[in-house]
Amino acid sequence: MLWERPIRDLSITSIMNGTGLSRPAFYQYFSNVHNLVEQLLADLEVELVTAAMPWFTASGDSRAALRESLRGIIAVCVENGPVFRAISESAPLDARLEIAWAAFMGRWDAAVSDRxxxxxxxxxxxPxxxxxxxxALxxxxxSTLVAxxxxxxxxxxxxxxxxLYHIWIKTLYTEPIAGFEGLDS
Amino acid sequence: MLWERPIRDLSITSIMNGTGLSRPAFYQYFSNVHNLVEQLLADLEVELVTAAMPWFTASGDSRAALRESLRGIIAVCVENGPVFRAISESAPLDARLEIAWAAFMGRWDAAVSDRxxxxxxxxxxxPxxxxxxxxALxxxxxSTLVAxxxxxxxxxxxxxxxxLYHIWIKTLYTEPIAGFEGLDS
DNA sequence: GATTATACTGACACTTTGTCAGTACTGCTG
DNA sequence: CAGCAGTACTGACAAAGTGTCAGTATAATC
Incomplete structure (x- = not known):
């Protein structure tokens, strides 16, 4: 459904209309729309993490591995873009989902930072x-993938x-440029 | 108010409770909450564009000018961060606001691209x-400023x-690195 | 002081949500 | 097969929020 309509048009009513079941049946499985989205996030994270493995586990040419990881992540988003978008756009709308989203991003931050x-x-x-x-990356x-x-x-x-490869590579793998180090204020 | 509560808690009812006026009075000035946010965007854009001038008009050391522009934009966001956040988070919720946001970002894209x-x-x-x-930048x-x-x-x-300066500088002002140009698939 | 525009309000109809008591269907057990 | 769970589901309700509108104050203009 997310391919057709933006998340803002997805009321529980409209979701259940597509199923032949009554609206209260929705609450059998999810406590609200945000909770549904939260589950989608859990599923998507597995796929994304798998796709991103190459760079995180690279031992040889880590630039090529980074490219491979980015390619994998992009492939997942080509398939599930609207889901990813729905999640990121819904996150600010619900406290629980916001926390789940922050945790999701936090795990990426930690993994990249470790690498x-x-x-x-x-x-x-x-340095x-x-x-x-x-x-930042x-x-x-x-935001790029969602957009x-x-x-x-x-x-x-x-x-x-x-x-994305350009920005990642240049940011991480180029020499410090003159006049950068030590600038402040 | 945006400093205290996230945008999701800002109903017209709660907004007007803070003013001493009745709820319908809101509609005297805005057609709905998203329309209000749209006006905030227009105001904020002026401030941001002003702050970003240095790099766009630089003739001498454009790296220093870029740093100056980023500093200015950040300063505006330190003051108006929650407004900026409310706008970006509300954009997906309303078709009109979404268009306004896309246009706003599009003007930045065009300006940076031209520069x-x-x-x-x-x-x-x-190249x-x-x-x-x-x-992308x-x-x-x-997303960084909002977060x-x-x-x-x-x-x-x-x-x-x-x-941000690191990423911008490295992305734009470093030499092409070996093995980057011409990679595809 | 009468007139006209502006600012505002109470009340209504409508939509969506979450809940709950209660019904229908399932599979299991004696 | 009767009886008994446990699950899946539904109709109906209360609450919260939205947008509208007829109508009332308030201010501005002549």
């Missing part, structure tokens, strides 16, 4: 605030991959 | 898809500046 720390130790990534950069990914694949017409997966 | 094209012509920025990169900024300054406790403006 960066690991590669920094190995000398593959230079940078891996924790803060992780949060993950938010970049989330590009959350509705039809979807964006071009290859183009999105190119863009 | 990149300009600096590419001047040889300051290398990259300025249009796609602009969209702007979404990065928006960091949209509620209390707010993030540290300096840290956020450092992170």
């Amino acid at each position: 960066i720390a690991l590669e920094q130790k190995a000398g593959m990534i230079g 940078l605030d891996g924790s803060a950069i992780s949060v 993950n938010r970049l990914d989330a 590009e694949f959350g509705r039809r017409p979807q964006g071009d997966p290859k183009a999105v991959l190119g863009t | 990149i094209a300009l600096e590419q012509k001047a040889g300051m920025i290398g 990259l898809d300025g249009s796609a990169i602009s969209v 702007n979404r990065l900024d928006a 960091e300054f949209g509620r209390r406790p707010q993030g540290d403006p300096k840290a956020v500046l450092g992170t």
